[in-house]
Amino acid sequence: MTQNRQWLIDGNPRGRALALSDFKENLSELVPLEDGEVRVKVEVLSFEPSQKGQLEVIAGYSAGGTMGEVMGARGVGEVVESRFPDVPEGSKVVGVLGWQEFATVKGKVLEVVPDDDFLTARLGPLGAQGLTAYFGLLRIGQPEAGDTVMVSGAAGAVGSIVGQIAKISGCKTIGTAGGPEKCDWIQEIGFDHAIDYKSENVKSRLKEVAFDGVNVFFDNVGGPVLNDVLARISNHARVVICGGISRYEQETLPAGPANYFNVVFRQAKMEGFLLRGYEHDYPEALARIKGWMESGELQFREDMQEGFDNIPATLKRLFSGANIGKQLLRL
Amino acid sequence: MTQNRQWLIDGNPRGRALALSDFKENLSELVPLEDGEVRVKVEVLSFEPSQKGQLEVIAGYSAGGTMGEVMGARGVGEVVESRFPDVPEGSKVVGVLGWQEFATVKGKVLEVVPDDDFLTARLGPLGAQGLTAYFGLLRIGQPEAGDTVMVSGAAGAVGSIVGQIAKISGCKTIGTAGGPEKCDWIQEIGFDHAIDYKSENVKSRLKEVAFDGVNVFFDNVGGPVLNDVLARISNHARVVICGGISRYEQETLPAGPANYFNVVFRQAKMEGFLLRGYEHDYPEALARIKGWMESGELQFREDMQEGFDNIPATLKRLFSGANIGKQLLRL
Numbered sequence: 068m069t070q071n072r073q074w075l076i077d078g079n080p081r082g083r084a085l086a087l088s089d090f091k092e093n094l095s096e097l098v099p100l101e102d103g104e105v106r107v108k109v110e111v112l113s114f115e116p117s118q119k120g121q122l123e124v125i126a127g128y129s130a131g132g133t134m135g136e137v138m139g140a141r142g143v144g145e146v147v148e149s150r151f152p153d154v155p156e157g158s159k160v161v162g163v164l165g166w167q168e169f170a171t172v173k174g175k176v177l178e179v180v181p182d183d184d185f186l187t188a189r190l191g192p193l194g195a196q197g198l199t200a201y202f203g204l205l206r207i208g209q210p211e212a213g214d215t216v217m218v219s220g221a222a223g224a225v226g227s228i229v230g231q232i233a234k235i236s237g238c239k240t241i242g243t244a245g246g247p248e249k250c251d252w253i254q255e256i257g258f259d260h261a262i263d264y265k266s267e268n269v270k271s272r273l274k275e276v277a278f279d280g281v282n283v284f285f286d287n288v289g290g291p292v293l294n295d296v297l298a299r300i301s302n303h304a305r306v307v308i309c310g311g312i313s314r315y316e317q318e319t320l321p322a323g324p325a326n327y328f329n330v331v332f333r334q335a336k337m338e339g340f341l342l343r344g345y346e347h348d349y350p351e352a353l354a355r356i357k358g359w360m361e362s363g364e365l366q367f368r369e370d371m372q373e374g375f376d377n378i379p380a381t382l383k384r385l386f387s388g389a390n391i392g393k394q395l396l397r398l
Numbered sequence: 399m400t401q402n403r404q405w406l407i408d409g410n411p412r413g414r415a416l417a418l419s420d421f422k423e424n425l426s427e428l429v430p431l432e433d434g435e436v437r438v439k440v441e442v443l444s445f446e447p448s449q450k451g452q453l454e455v456i457a458g459y460s461a462g463g464t465m466g467e468v469m470g471a472r473g474v475g476e477v478v479e480s481r482f483p484d485v486p487e488g489s490k491v492v493g494v495l496g497w498q499e500f501a502t503v504k505g506k507v508l509e510v511v512p513d514d515d516f517l518t519a520r521l522g523p524l525g526a527q528g529l530t531a532y533f534g535l536l537r538i539g540q541p542e543a544g545d546t547v548m549v550s551g552a553a554g555a556v557g558s559i560v561g562q563i564a565k566i567s568g569c570k571t572i573g574t575a576g577g578p579e580k581c582d583w584i585q586e587i588g589f590d591h592a593i594d595y596k597s598e599n600v601k602s603r604l605k606e607v608a609f610d611g612v613n614v615f616f617d618n619v620g621g622p623v624l625n626d627v628l629a630r631i632s633n634h635a636r637v638v639i640c641g642g643i644s645r646y647e648q649e650t651l652p653a654g655p656a657n658y659f660n661v662v663f664r665q666a667k668m669e670g671f672l673l674r675g676y677e678h679d680y681p682e683a684l685a686r687i688k689g690w691m692e693s694g695e696l697q698f699r700e701d702m703q704e705g706f707d708n709i710p711a712t713l714k715r716l717f718s719g720a721n722i723g724k725q726l727l728r729l
Contacts, residue, residue, distance in 0.1 A: 289659065311659050323654030328620065328642050330670030337668045339661030 071095045073137045074166035074378050081123040084316045085386060089122060090138060090166075090379045097169060100150045105174040107144040109164045111371075112378065113190035114140070114394040115224075116312050116385050138166040138378075141194070143186055154179055161189045166378050168398060185357070191224050191393035192360060192367045193353055195342060199309065200228035201352045203340040205236075207307045208283040212237030215277050217296060220287030220312060221258060222249035224367075224393040228356075229285045230258050231365045238283070241276055243269060243292055245388045252391055256366045269295045280304065280333075289313045290321065297326035304335035316386055368392030402426045404468045405497035405709055412454040415647045416717060420453060421469060421497075421710045428500060431481045436505040438475040440495045442702075443709065444521035445471070445725040446555075447643050447716050469497040469709075472525070474517055485510055492520045497709050499729060516688070522555050522724035523691060523698045524684055526673060530640065531559035532683045534671040536567075538638045539614040543568030546608050548627060551618030551643060552589060553580035555698075555724040559687075560616045561589050562696045569614070572607055574600060574623055576719045583722060587697045600626045611635065611664075620644045621652065628657035635666035647717055699723030 071094070078089030100106060121139055142164040149156050151174025162177040164170035180189055191197065203225075210216050216233035220226040221242025230240045234257045241260045242253045250261035260276040262269055269292055273281070280301030286293050289311030300306065314321050330337060345352075359365035370390040372381045374397075381396045402425070409420030431437060452470055473495040480487045482505025493508040495501035511520055522528065534556075541547050547564035551557040552573025561571045565588045573589045575581050581592035591607040593600055600623055604612070611632030617624050620642030631637065645652050661668060676683075690696035701721040703712045705728075712727045 294654070308659065308662050311662075314659065320656045323625070323656045323658040325651045325654045327654040327658065327668070328639065328645065328670075330668065331639050331642075331672060333670060334672050334674065335670050337658070337661065339659075339664060339666055341662060341665050343665065 069097055071097050071167055071169045072375055073168075076122055076134055076136055076138050079122060079134075080119060080316075082318045085119050085122075085383055087379045087383070093137075097171070100148060100171065103151050103173055103175070104171055105146050105151050105154050105160075105177065106148040107160055107162075107164055107170045107172065107177070108147045109142050109144045109168055109170055109398055111144075111187050111190065112140050112142040112164070112166065112381075112396045112398070113194070114382050114385055114390075114396070115195070116310060116315060118382060119315055119386070139163055140166055141190060142170075143180070143190060144170065149174065151175065159186060161194070168375065185360075187369060187371075187395060188360070188367065190395060191369065192228055192356055192365065196224040196393060197228055197356045198345065198349060198352055199340070199342050200225050200232060201356060202342065202345045202348070203307050203309050204229050204232055204283070204285055206345070207338050207340050208285055208305050210236050210238050210283045214238045214282035215241065215279070215301075216283040216285070217241040217243075217273075217277065217281045218258075218285045218287070219243045219264075219292045219296075220310065221253045221261070222391050223287060225309065226285070226287050227253065227256060227367065227392060228365065231256060231359070233283070234258075235359060235364055241273075241281070243288070249391055252368065264292055270298065273299050283307070285309060287312060289324075294324040294326050297324050297329050300329060300333050300335050302333050302335070304330075304333055306330075306335065306337040308337055308339045312386065370394050372396040374398070400428050402428050402498055402500045403706055404499075407453055407465055407467055407469050410453055410465075411450060411647075413649050416450050416453075416714055418710045418714070424468075428502070431479060431502065434482050434504055434506070435502055436477050436482050436485050436491075436508065437479040438491055438493075438495055438501045438503065438508070439478045440473050440475045440499060440501055440729055442475075442518050442521065443471050443473040443495070443497065443712075443727045443729070444525070445713050445716055445721075445727065446526070447641060447646060449713060450646055450717070470494055471497055472521060473501075474511070474521060475501065480505065482506065490517060492525070499706065516691075518700060518702075518726060519691070519698065521726060522700065523559055523687055523696065527555040527724065528559055528687045529676065529680060529683055530671070530673050531556050531563060532687060533673065533676045533679070534638050534640050535560050535563050535614070535616055537676070538669050538671050539616055539636050541567050541569050541614045544570075545613035546570045546572065546610070546632075547614040547616070548572040548574075548604075548608065548612045549589075549616045549618070550574045550595075550623045550627075551641065552584045552592070553722050554618060556640065557616070557618050558584065558587060558698065558723060559696065562587060562690070564614070565589075566690060566695055572604075572612070574619070580722055583699070595623055601629065604630050614638070616640060618643060620655075625655040625657050628655050628660050631660060631664050631666050633664050633666070635661075635664055637661075637666065637668040638671050639668055640671045643717065701725050703727040705729070 077091035154174040160177040216238040222244040242258045287310035290313035408422035477489045485505040491508040547569040553575040572591045618641035621644035
């Protein structure tokens with residue numbers, strides 16, 4: 068063990084689709100650890116749409132990556148060598164490990180986690196996606212029992228959890244997803260209605276399944292779906308803007324939702340959500356999510372790809388909508 | 399006094415500019431009053447952008463007018479005949495009187511008001527516009543002392559009051575308006591900065607005068623100004639969507655603000671405002687506004703046109719931006 072395979076940032080995909088050529092394979096030498104450092108054998112990597120932004124340098128959103136550096140990514144791994152006593156050899160850890168076989172990092176930035184059934188869940192429902200769904204829905208969307216809650220990207224890592232927490236909160240749930248497999252799955256996990264935005268007219272389906280209007284819309288997608296839902300929001304509706312994956316690969320800034328003005332007629336609001344400022348409440352949220360997972364009320368699904376060589380292609384899956392549930396890759 | 403000149407609705411201006419030919423002059427006979435009715439000699443009429451909507455039948459927003467009916471409008475007048483004891487002959491009243499010389503209405507829907515210096519103010523700062531500014535800014539915008547508050551349509555009936563209440567609330571205030579005369583006036587009444595959207599680049603001026611971002615934006619206009627401000631909102635900004643006059647005469651639904659997604663990066667919100675549900679708090683709000691007017695902290699301006707024949711043209715002034723302050727007409 069002296070060499071380390073890595074994927075380096077080698078392109079800036081701003082204003083275009085992510086390309087495999089935005090990354091370059093690299094072989095580096097492993098050097099001896101310094102005090103405070105640990106070496107982690109990367110086992111599973113997490114993939115998120117915001118990673119495209121890492122390559123793009125968009126002001127204020129994501130800590131941009133730098134050309135020639137190892138692509139950043141959260142992951143789980145096992146400590147194979149340690150000069151930081153709190154993170155001993157043999158521990159399982161979660162943290163920013165990057166697209167590489169071995170990560171050499173400060174031990175203090177890693178979280179030591181038990182080697183249990185929830186290991187990879189810490190990259191999804193028990194990680195950023197679970198927290199995003201929890202706080203975005205409950206604190207911004209503020210669903211009330213009996214409300215109609217709609218979610219776009221409902222078969223994704225965040226959306227699938229949003230719909231289930233809405234269901235647990237006593238709401239009627241509607242999800243949009245692309246294709247019959249995803250639509251079947253979200254109904255399996257409890258969504259009352261699934262709308263296949265690829266083959267169905269969202270506007271007319273919404274008229275059927277949300278005749279009295281949508282009280283809460285949790286948007287991961289933007290574009291025409293957001294616009295169609297804005298036309299059917301109820302009085303005092305809450306629209307949570309969490310993501311806009313339909314926008315991330317466009318050449319120019321796409322138009323905003325023409326129906327935004329309906330927030331006036333409906334005395335409604337659109338509010339942006341970022342997982343920042345909620346840190347204090349993470350433990351309680353994670354404990355509740357874990358409880359729902361253990362009781363079977365909250366199901367999740369991992370889309371597990373395999374192999375170092377497939378890492379860049381796996382990130383691209385998010386933008387083609389190939390993944391169902393949380394996108395991961397096992398090295 | 400047996401005949402009544404009226405302007406009737408005679409067109410549907412949806413998807414186009416309002417035209418003088420959307421109204422037709424009519425001469426009707428005055429008939430004897432029934433019990434409970436009063437006859438009002440209309441003295442001053444109030445004009446508002448939402449009146450175009452009255453002709454258009456847009457679901458849920460405005461009680462649409464009907465072809466052939468007298469155009470609806472609020473106004474002040476004097477009771478010339480009464481069969482409703484609470485509203486005696488000689489009273490000054492405010493209510494929906496319509497575009498006509500004499501209004502015959504149920505006495506119970508009229509408000510009897512003192513014949514004082516605030517008579518026409520009850521159609522503006524002490525009426526719907528004042529209440530809209532007050533509740534829209536304070537309840538939705540929630541300005542804090544030290545905040546930067548921006549207002550579009552700042553020389554209008556609502557916008558000019560919003561800026562002054564923001565100033566009273568300890569905020570820095572920026573207004574957009576069209577042309578030097580309006581920009582001079584809003585600075586006279588206390589706006590810290592005026593941006594002439596017709597001759598200046600709103601985006602670059604905003605960078606100068608709101609370098610740290612806009613905490614509250616009160617939008618009466620929509621279109622490019624809304625989009626430019628969204629690019630410069632601060633963290634946790636509140637964008638109050640109150641009007642969209644740039645949209646009201648467009649043929650097709652204009653695009654929404656492309657920068658809407660910035661609400662995510664800034665954890666900000668856009669919320670629609672309608673003056674509905676605040677009725678309980680009207681007396682307190684009106685008392686405060688009147689107090690500020692009496693102390694000179696809140697100034698207002700009336701754009702008073704004259705004459706029955708000019709009524710339709712006066713409504714058109716709002717859409718060409720000809721008015722400064724509250725648009726009124728004295729018959």
